[in-house]
Amino acid sequence: MASRNRSKTLFLHILFYMASTSAEETYENSTNICQRCSCNNDAQIFELDCSNQSLTLMLANWPTQKPIKATFTGNNFTKLEKLPPTQSSVEIVLSKCNIQSLDPAVFDTAPKTKLVDLSYNLLVSEEVTSDKFRGPIKDNRPQPIGIEDLNLAYNQIHSLNKDVFEFLPNLTRLNLEGNDFRVLDAHTQLALANVPGLTSFNLANNELTDLIPDAIEKLTKLVELDLSKNDLDFVPHSLEEVGTSLQVLIVDDNPIFEMTEKTFSKLPNIVEISANNLTLLTRINASTFASNLKLTKLSLRNNTALRAIDPAAFSPQSTLKELHLDNTNLTDLLVGLLNWTSLDSLTLHGTNLTCTCDLYHIFAATPNEDPPTCADPSSPARHHIPLTSDVCEVKQIVRIRYQHISIPLAGLIVTLFVAILAAIAMAYSRYRRFVQQSRQTPFASQVMYSPLLAAYSR
Template sequence: MRLAFVSLVLCSCLVYSTIGDQLPLCGDNCSCIFVDNKESAKVTCTKNVQILVTNPTTWINPDTNSSYQYLEITMTNQNFIELNFTFPANDLTYLNLAGNDIYRIKDSVFMNLQKMKVLILSGNDLELLSPHAFKGLYLPEGYEPLRALRELRLDHNRLHTLNQDIFEHTTDLEILDLSYNPFKVLDPHTVNAIDSLPMLKELYLSYTEITTLPDLILNAPKFLSLLDLSGNPINTVPKTLVNSHNLTTLYFNNTAFVNITVDNGFPDIPTVKVLHLCNLQNLERIEKGSLAGLTGLEELYVKDNIKLTYLDPFALPKTNEKSGGAVWPLLKKLNLANNKLAYLDSDFIARWDSLTELDILDNPWTCECENQWLVEDLTPLYLKIDNGKASHVKCGAPVEMVGFTFVELYDRQYKMRCLDLYGAQPEKDAALLVGVLAGVLIAIPVILFGIYAYQRRWFGIFNMCDNSPAAYSRRFYSTTSSDEYI
């Protein structure tokens, strides 16, 4: 049996070695993971293989004149500077050229990679892209397309603008990442380039230094479902979002909002189901009606906002001005973790029992009667949704309640006290009250002693203050000492 096992291992190693020897990129130059019954490989190259990559025999077997079976290739730290060679025909579906100091891409570099679905050019020095950088082979049904390309990552480069024809060969693109490029303004050429992608589903514009979106930019991409505007100095929700057709997920993390109100909040976008408002360093308040345009909202993430102290109970519902009625979106997931919220109104969402995920941890909740519902009504629901998180929600005030968990209070059926009419908190006045009492107790004997000493004339200072006739006589006629009679 041992012999059989050794034979099996030797055979496996032989097959691995044989296939590895058949793929020029595998071996000492790059690491390879073989898939599809070891007929193709996922290759990762971190050493400098520029000479090897530009050699046609790396891609095509000279003996059979067929392409080597590379499924995915990742090449980093190559210091290409300029991609000035054309990749030979190959069936690879994934090409990652991130972090290679690429400054320029020659026309038609990728034209022979007709099965490539994903192209990653992140973290390079690209500043300008030729309109034919992504040019493909001529096909009767399309204008020299890269017909399989669906995902293009251009993030972390130095792009300020895009040629309006840059995507004319990649019209079936579904995911476009332009994050971390210093656009500052999306000029008409860039807008036209994005509008030329009718099948676009995900657009990433985070940390591009833009303050808003141009009008009508979302008109053409009728299938756009995800838009990421995080990390930009945006303090007003772009009104052009109403022109979107199928937008379901919005990211506004780390933007410049201070207060989200009806005026700078969300217009009517009934298709949006997921909203992220996280890590907004200056956000303090979310006011009434500011989220009312999102009538189809199902997931709301408002977390890690270190200054957020107020959520209006009517921030979400859409109010009918004629009837006075209101309609809330039916939330399924709510995350309010790590803010500065002390109070939460039970009317903030319509059906707490419809939630499948909930997180209200790391807020300084005030355990007083205004939050009694959090203990009585929400805690039992929270325990069903997520027992672990529910067990760690704690009181942040008043001082005598700090550290108590909501679960403890629920188990004890604890009734939290209410503030008085003026919001006084007597527990904070304890030191002052003790000081006043001590002062009174010390002052009473001192005063009594002073009165007694005055009556007994123990201290001359009292006589100096006495202006009565008797006191005057005593001061004028001093008592004769016994020696004077001798």
């Protein structure tokens, strides 16, 4: 009996040793992790920064059971193992870690994880599945997890598995920037239909030429959409699918060449539009922003071909607070374009505007510390001079002089015109009388034969 007990004890020791060895091979020893990484345990959140520590394995345990904010940027995990177990909330950054694959249910040991940043890795579409983003099994069913913010930017994802977000009911922010999406295909559309609570969606720097309505029609709570750095030559008409909720739209760095009254007409609640670096945009047409009465910030920077904004581009009821027109090809701004006194910020750096009275009144109505310089309209070389009230005084003098001479000049012109008409009429009357007399009287050169005159002459 004693021999059997000794054998049993030895067997348990061997099992414990094997388990310990396996754990050491699978996970990083976290006993002295704060000596290797930076830890901040003073606040209510435990902050752990293990950036660029040449880690190849995930930690075996968290140093605390407080809410955790952990950063592992710049390590070399290749395959991401399950997170250390905790029932506290977790925010984890795993960018630039050469991650190619994920363990199944990689987050089920930390089901209250809120933020996951997997940007700048090597994940492909096949690795991004619902089996990787699920919670623990309970009653033979996978449980949901608490991820609210998922960053998959700059991987190699061209399509989303249709049920990838099945166990992420709290997802509100999704970043797919810099992947290989040329079109949001049917599987991706079904995937997005499973996250109706999405409020922020980043599709920047893909190769999109349009945005299919079916891809966003279920995103009825979407507030912010980033479509910058794509191949859009127009603002997608499908945005009307999210028109009642969308407040921030970013379309920078696209080959958009036109903005008309229909461009933003279905976005009545838009608050901010960023349309910078649109190098093919030459003109903003009438009523382009007329229906956007809640628009407070408009950025049109670095639109180097933009040479005109229609005077009726905005509604008279516009509530715009910020307008950025830096580095455009505009030469004039009209004082009637906006209610300039409502602006809190106006920037025109690098824009070669002509000195006009309109421009003076615009800058007088907006908060600017220093008066800008502008191109002298009387100089063919467009030399820049400070913008002062002189541009208005010159026009005032010209207008006053014109008012003084306008009545006498008009009278003189009318008199001359009447005299010319009278002279023409008189000349025409004399010409007609001359023609009539000529027809009735023989020409002086006409020779008439008379027998009496002939006899007398002999």
